[in-house]
Amino acid sequence: MNLKTHYPKKRFGQHWLVNKKILEKIKEVAELNANDFILEIGPGRGALTSKLLDSEIRKLHAIELDYDLIDFLNVKFKNNDKFSLQQGDILSTNLDSFNNKITKVVANIPYNITGPILDIFVGRLGLIRDYNYKKIIFLMQKDVVDRILAKEGSSSSGALSIRMQLLSKIKKICDVEPSSFSPPPKVFSSLVVFEPLKTELRLDITSEKYIDKLLRIAFNSRRKMLRNTLKSIFSTDEINKFSESSKICLNLRPQDLSINQWVNLADNCIKIKK
Ligand code: SAH
Numbered sequence: 001m002n003l004k005t006h007y008p009k010k011r012f013g014q015h016w017l018v019n020k021k022i023l024e025k026i027k028e029v030a031e032l033n034a035n036d037f038i039l040e041i042g043p044g045r046g047a048l049t050s051k052l053l054d055s056e057i058r059k060l061h062a063i064e065l066d067y068d069l070i071d072f073l074n075v076k077f078k079n080n081d082k083f084s085l086q087q088g089d090i091l092s093t094n095l096d097s098f099n100n101k102i103t104k105v106v107a108n109i110p111y112n113i114t115g116p117i118l119d120i121f122v123g124r125l126g127l128i129r130d131y132n133y134k135k136i137i138f139l140m141q142k143d144v145v146d147r148i149l150a151k152e153g154s155s156s157s158g159a160l161s162i163r164m165q166l167l168s169k170i171k172k173i174c175d176v177e178p179s180s181f182s183p184p185p186k187v188f189s190s191l192v193v194f195e196p197l198k199t200e201l202r203l204d205i206t207s208e209k210y211i212d213k214l215l216r217i218a219f220n221s222r223r224k225m226l227r228n229t230l231k232s233i234f235s236t237d238e239i240n241k242f243s244e245s246s247k248i249c250l251n252l253r254p255q256d257l258s259i260n261q262w263v264n265l266a267d268n269c270i271k272i273k274k
Pocket of ligand 1: 012013014015016017018041042043044045046047048063064065066088089090091107108109110113
């Protein structure tokens with residue numbers, strides 16, 4: 001395909017990264033080595049792909065939705081045996097056979113699917129467990145990154161920030177201006193790195209699932225006190241019992257609880273239900 005006739009498609013969130021410093025920065029924070037198996041989501045015209053392939057890595061597998069870019073990418077990287085490409089939607093691609101091979105996930109995320117991508121690559125770590133992800137490096141909307149990093153007491157704190165912080169160490173590297181992309185998006189972006197916790201440092205699966213359940217219930221009515229939202233799954237008697245054992249004031253609203261308090265609350269709920 002002639003790239004001159006390929007115009008960026010809005011519906012696929014196509015904003016090519018053109019800022020060389022940011023491309024370099026992504027490669028730098030990825031800390032690539034000869035054992036790395038990279039999954040790249042949405043290689044686009046291959047700007048980031050080239051940068052990553054230009055390092056000592058084992059493999060880079062890219063998944064691109066846009067048919068019109070497939071031939072171009074295959075030609076561009078035909079001499080590179082570390083590169084493989086799959087046409088498909090990352091949201092419906094079965095990654096089971098890859099998950100324990102992939103060491104790093106890298107993407108300039110199509111903004112319209114940020115939520116589901118975070119859910120698959122960070123949130124669902126809770127279910128996969130058999131992963132080998134060392135780093136997940138995303139260029140994504142700044143406001144979502146700020147929300148993910150929100151601490152308790154902030155109005156932005158939500159189920160997303162708590163789940164992400166529970167499953168990984170999160171580092172914001174820098175903000176990225178719209179002019180770093182072509183065409184420029186309407187919003188600022190941020191470069192962020194998630195380092196999933198090693199399996200042995202994770203909570204046990206029952207606690208993780210329970211926290212998810214509590215988060216869903218509590219943040220569904222974020223203006224209500226926990227004492228009231230929890231009524232949908234506990235009797236008043238049970239609520240009083242674990243309010244005492246967890247030493248958490250249930251007159252608080254969900255955004256006021258720290259990560260440790262959620263863990264503590266879940267553990268106490270599990271004990272009471274036993
Ligand atoms: N990595 C390139 C392109 C980023 S734009 C760069 O940095 O320049 C986002 C890319 O994701 C586009 O190539 C778009 O076609 C692709 N994309 C959009 N939705 C996708 C999906 N559901 N699955 C896989 N790729 C997708």
